[in-house]
Amino acid sequence: MSELGARLWKRADAHCIPLRAAIEITLRCNLRCVHCYNFDRERPRPPVPPEAELSDDEILDAIDQLAEAGCLYLAFTGGEALLHPSLPAFLERARERRFVVRIKTNGMLLTPPRVRALAEARVSAVDVSVYGARAATHDAVTARPGSFERTVRGLRHARAAGIALKVNACLVQENVGEVAGMRALAAELGAGFALNPFLSARYDGTRSSLLKRVDRQALLDLYRGPLADVVAEGGYVPERSARCACARTNCGISATGEVYPCIGAPVPCGNLRERSFAEIWESSPAMRRIRGLRLDDLPDCRGCADRPFCKRSTGTVYTNTGDVTASEPFFCMEAAVTREVHPQGAKHERA
Amino acid sequence: MSEPEERKPYVAPDWEEEEVFEVAASITCVQFDQTCDPGPIQS
Numbered sequence: 001m002s003e004l005g006a007r008l009w010k011r012a013d014a015h016c017i018p019l020r021a022a023i024e025i026t027l028r029c030n031l032r033c034v035h036c037y038n039f040d041r042e043r044p045r046p047p048v049p050p051e052a053e054l055s056d057d058e059i060l061d062a063i064d065q066l067a068e069a070g071c072l073y074l075a076f077t078g079g080e081a082l083l084h085p086s087l088p089a090f091l092e093r094a095r096e097r098r099f100v101v102r103i104k105t106n107g108m109l110l111t112p113p114r115v116r117a118l119a120e121a122r123v124s125a126v127d128v129s130v131y132g133a134r135a136a137t138h139d140a141v142t143a144r145p146g147s148f149e150r151t152v153r154g155l156r157h158a159r160a161a162g163i164a165l166k167v168n169a170c171l172v173q174e175n176v177g178e179v180a181g182m183r184a185l186a187a188e189l190g191a192g193f194a195l196n197p198f199l200s201a202r203y204d205g206t207r208s209s210l211l212k213r214v215d216r217q218a219l220l221d222l223y224r225g226p227l228a229d230v231v232a233e234g235g236y237v238p239e240r241s242a243r244c245a246c247a248r249t250n251c252g253i254s255a256t257g258e259v260y261p262c263i264g265a266p267v268p269c270g271n272l273r274e275r276s277f278a279e280i281w282e283s284s285p286a287m288r289r290i291r292g293l294r295l296d297d298l299p300d301c302r303g304c305a306d307r308p309f310c311k312r313s314t315g316t317v318y319t320n321t322g323d324v325t326a327s328e329p330f331f332c333m334e335a336a337v338t339r340e341v342h343p344q345g346a347k348h349e350r351a
Numbered sequence: 352m353s354e355p356e357e358r359k360p361y362v363a364p365d366w367e368e369e370e371v372f373e374v375a376a377s378i379t380c381v382q383f384d385q386t387c388d389p390g391p392i393q394s
């Protein structure tokens with residue numbers, strides 16, 4: 001990142017400017033992923049009826065309010081964002097307000113006309129969820145036969161249109177043996193690749209998504225094998241604090257207008273149907289509490305030898321435990337595994 | 352829990368004056384996600 005870019009983020013963190021926002025424009029989706037954090041997609045009805053979701057005007061107003069608050073990066077997410085019929089209008093407004101825009105999608109609807117429209121709207125990047133290197137694996141996770149083929153086709157259409165791509169994968173038991181293949185697919189498409197092993201409980205309170213997490217041995221094999229290079233390259237911050245981007249430079253807006261410290265942290269802070277974004281961002285007690293978290297506030301973490309290797313996320317910890325200051329066993333296990341395989345790990349042996 | 356003592360209205364930055372839009376747009380996807388510390392495992 002350039003020096004100016006680094007200064008921008010440093011300033012945003014110091015002054016708690018919500019530089020990055022994600023708006024969940026709908027909870028509707030054309031997949032039924034087993035690990036979905038929105039809600040249990042096997043239930044006959046979603047917890048939020050479609051008519052309770054933000055209207056087009058409310059979403060446009062949210063975009064304006066974010067711009068006025070100093071937000072520069074805007075992601076449209078879902079559900080499946082490409083299912084929203086008014087996405088082109090949202091993109092137009094975002095362009096008028098000079099946002100750097102990304103779309104988070106499962107890629108199924110990235111048809112040639114749609115990718116042309118996204119390119120014309122100057123979308124900066126599209127993040128596509130991929131859950132396997134083989135159709136059988138991906139389709140088992142999405143519970144939709146044929147979804148892998150459509151997603152990969154969509155990725156290729158987007159690539160052909162010159163759109164920057166990133167492949168986002170969640171690590172689940174089904175795909176733990178295909179990480180190298182997913183990385184190879186991303187590389188072939190000229191896409192970035194990110195793997196998230198930290199699954200969340202669902203926002204509807206159900207927890208079966210967590211049953212899909214991999215065990216310690218599987219993670220160890222992965223970190224010693226297909227991910228050894230990236231784990232060695234990153235994953236070590238000697239003086240890691242409790243601070244994350246939640247409520248400092250990050251915020252999220254749910255499909256019903258709830259303002260969150262991050263789209264991955266469904267902490268109730270206020271609703272856009274009742275208060276302005278700026279008021280919630282500045283005054284919500286929950287927002288202020290998360291913003292001010294220090295290592296001393298995390299009783300299980302402050303003396304932990306694995307802390308330099310820990311990727312603890314306030315949002316996921318909150319979602320899985322209901323407490324932003326708690327420890328979460330999967331993060332602790334992942335940090336211990338990272339320490340075990342990391343070149344710097346020997347310096348941090350447990351007492 | 353630590354919390355700032357003063358409660359002032361949120362004052363947004365004046366990006367127009369600082370011409371930050373080009374800088375913001377120049378950050379790549381991977382660099383962008385690295386600003387979310389701790390972020391996902393990336394390559």
